[in-house]
Amino acid sequence: MTAAPHPALELREITAGYQRRAPVLRQVSLSVHEGEAVGLLGPSGCGKSTLAKVAALLHRPYAGTVRIGGEAARGWRHRAPRAQRTAVGVVFQQPRLAADPRLTLAALIAEPLRATVRAAEAAGRAAELAEAVGLGGDLLGRRPHEVSDGQLQRACLARALALRPRVLVCDEMTAMLDASTTAALVAVVEDYRRRSGAALLAVGHDRTLLERWCDRTVELDQQSGTRRCTAALRSAPRAPADTTAG
Amino acid sequence: MSRPSETFRPLLRVRELSVRFRTRGGRDIAAVSEVSFDLAAGECLALVGESGCGKSVLASALLGLLPANARTSGSALLHHPARDAAPGPAGQDRPLDLLAADEATLARTVRGRRVGLVPQSPAAHLTPVRTVGSQLAEIVRELKGLRGKELAEATLAAAARAAFPADHLDRCPHQLSGGLAQRAATALALVGDAPLLLADEPTTGLDRELVERTVDELRAHTDDGRGLLLITHDLPAAERVADRVAVMYAGRLVELAEAGPFFGAPGPRHPYADGLLAALPERDFVPVPGMPPELGDLPDGCAFAPRCARAGAECAQLPVPSDGVACHHPVTTGRSVSASGRREGSTA
Numbered sequence A: 001m002t003a004a005p006h007p008a009l010e011l012r013e014i015t016a017g018y019q020r021r022a023p024v025l026r027q028v029s030l031s032v033h034e035g036e037a038v039g040l041l042g043p044s045g046c047g048k049s050t051l052a053k054v055a056a057l058l059h060r061p062y063a064g065t066v067r068i069g070g071e072a073a074r075g076w077r078h079r080a081p082r083a084q085r086t087a088v089g090v091v092f093q094q095p096r097l098a099a100d101p102r103l104t105l106a107a108l109i110a111e112p113l114r115a116t117v118r119a120a121e122a123a124g125r126a127a128e129l130a131e132a133v134g135l136g137g138d139l140l141g142r143r144p145h146e147v148s149d150g151q152l153q154r155a156c157l158a159r160a161l162a163l164r165p166r167v168l169v170c171d172e173m174t175a176m177l178d179a180s181t182t183a184a185l186v187a188v189v190e191d192y193r194r195r196s197g198a199a200l201l202a203v204g205h206d207r208t209l210l211e212r213w214c215d216r217t218v219e220l221d222q223q224s225g226t227r228r229c230t231a232a233l234r235s236a237p238r239a240p241a242d243t244t245a246g
Numbered sequence B: 001m002s003r004p005s006e007t008f009r010p011l012l013r014v015r016e017l018s019v020r021f022r023t024r025g026g027r028d029i030a031a032v033s034e035v036s037f038d039l040a041a042g043e044c045l046a047l048v049g050e051s052g053c054g055k056s057v058l059a060s061a062l063l064g065l066l067p068a069n070a071r072t073s074g075s076a077l078l079h080h081p082a083r084d085a086a087p088g089p090a091g092q093d094r095p096l097d098l099l100a101a102d103e104a105t106l107a108r109t110v111r112g113r114r115v116g117l118v119p120q121s122p123a124a125h126l127t128p129v130r131t132v133g134s135q136l137a138e139i140v141r142e143l144k145g146l147r148g149k150e151l152a153e154a155t156l157a158a159a160a161r162a163a164f165p166a167d168h169l170d171r172c173p174h175q176l177s178g179g180l181a182q183r184a185a186t187a188l189a190l191v192g193d194a195p196l197l198l199a200d201e202p203t204t205g206l207d208r209e210l211v212e213r214t215v216d217e218l219r220a221h222t223d224d225g226r227g228l229l230l231i232t233h234d235l236p237a238a239e240r241v242a243d244r245v246a247v248m249y250a251g252r253l254v255e256l257a258e259a260g261p262f263f264g265a266p267g268p269r270h271p272y273a274d275g276l277l278a279a280l281p282e283r284d285f286v287p288v289p290g291m292p293p294e295l296g297d298l299p300d301g302c303a304f305a306p307r308c309a310r311a312g313a314e315c316a317q318l319p320v321p322s323d324g325v326a327c328h329h330p331v332t333t334g335r336s337v338s339a340s341g342r343r344e345g346s347t348a
């Protein structure tokens, strides 16, 4: 299908969950190629968010391999090697749970830059990111409780893009947001991907949205009668619509 | 405001409702400004808009749940449903002004009894460590004064009304799926048989299928003769069940329309409403440019002007709502001759 040597993100036979004897995912495999956008659909509770966390190296699976750019993941959460951790950017559904309430939006966006680049450079890059997500002036000096969910999610997206990830994982990024903010955030992601060639794994339950946004969608089925998800992934091609979103 | 008064007796009549917050810095936040609408029994009015537009503040104002630094003006008259009020002299139905009522009245006679709240996050609304059955029983006891066997029966009936399965009553909220937690919250809201239901973002975070089921269930309670104010940012959900749509922007109602023509042809008339619908992935998927203004720093004129492609010099003046739309240059494209007749029966 593609000439690229390795998928940007490869999940192989992932078994994961929160109780070893009753994993929510069993042997799920999924690849996202460089520049490709894959939408992962499924009902709530089917484990798609768990799969997103595994892909973002935030949740250690019981079995299976995660490869980022062909290289197998060697650790999880803060134990993940820095180069691997920063290769994946992640945005979650609830910005309020994902943002330190003490930080201003400017500091929040610059958070990942602190450890890597010099202060002056970080400030410039943070300003650039803020502009890309449409956050200006006054808002950047505010703390999370002083801004709306949509504004905070914009900041979280800017933070996820700060280290120029090769893979972006968006886990229900827009589930709490109105139609216009949703379209705006998707446009930011797509603009970044166009310039960087990054891969996208967008996890959600909104079929209309993911079919419009992504090149293909994959469905994580919840097998009737059981509480667990199976590896039954079905692919569907992209909706016949332009997804560039302006 | 929307129908001849002989046939249209509102359950809720909101007039010029404004809410201001005074911040510690002494700044005034105009969260809701001069909102007027009616809601009839058997009707579902969807209040839509982006987060921070003031729609949840409006809901809190109607329930008397605003924080202490809020000041309100205007009125929100809650009438008794027609079935309770004796037909007779107009004075018989003494409406209660929700904005003027004291906390004791609101707590004793309004919340849960005359206005049922279906909350935004049921999981947060329910007590996590107690079973749904015991929480439901407590409300039934409180609102209906029942005990013993009668209480148990009424509790089961209350669960059934919201299609909450009886065999899940012994579970705690965290053991429930999102859909069942929502039903549990709805069951609590329905216990008092309140004629007015206020649902504040009841579908946030639910799957599309569950969104549809939840709003369909709410709609069914409307069809039983209740009035439903559905506050949501989910336009497809609003389209599915609403009779009318109220679009809020920067604290003001900018459009109030029948749902059919609004979602279908000829479409919204306010440029913001038009942009909001166009942003849907099933439509153009193009955002409205820019972001909503700060409620603490609103312009004198139309608050949408900086984002509006139709803005002109007149827009420096606040547009006065007329025929359900507050705009100097409402959208007319796609409106043919038939547009003139489409608002039949709804005079502004």
Ligand code: SF4
Binding pocket: B270, B271, B272, B302, B303, B304, B305, B306, B308, B309, B310, B311, B312, B314, B315, B319, B326, B327, B328, B329, B330
């Ligand atoms: S009043 Fe003017 S600026 Fe406001 S929405 Fe209408 S055309 Fe646009």
